Amino acid sequence: MHYWLVKSEPETFSWADLVRDGHVVWDGVRNYQARNNLQQMLPGDMVLFYHSVTEKAIVGIAKVTKAAYPDPTDDSGKWVVVDLAPYRDFKDPVTLEQIKQDERLAQIALLRQSRLSVMPLKAEEFDVLLALGN
DNA sequence: GCCAACGTTGGC
């Protein structure tokens, strides 16, 4: 079991959209580091869902339902997607501000590499965020 | 709206 965090602008695709649809093909990733992370995801892995730009908060937990396969929106064959399904809502969204203020999360990739859209989380970080989010 | 941090592109 591994833990991950993905970002999405809620105006483009929100947690509510994922809950409504029941699943999503996580396509459009065009960054090598993000792709490498996608390739390591396995079914059952937990994925925290972060709303960037307007909300700046983690709002729910998704699960990987299908491991990496070629991105159908890409002709070059270089890029991959995974399938995600909603798993749990965060009762209390965990804001970027909260994350910054929690010393246990000082090393989180979200803060250290602000532009990365798919990143791994340590189990300890996941546990802290889960507790904050209820 | 601005800008820092990065990633990519293309000329040399």
Next chain:
DNA sequence: GCCAACGTTGGC
């Protein structure tokens, strides 16, 4: 292979 120019992301 280097690096300047440019584009994008995302926080502020």
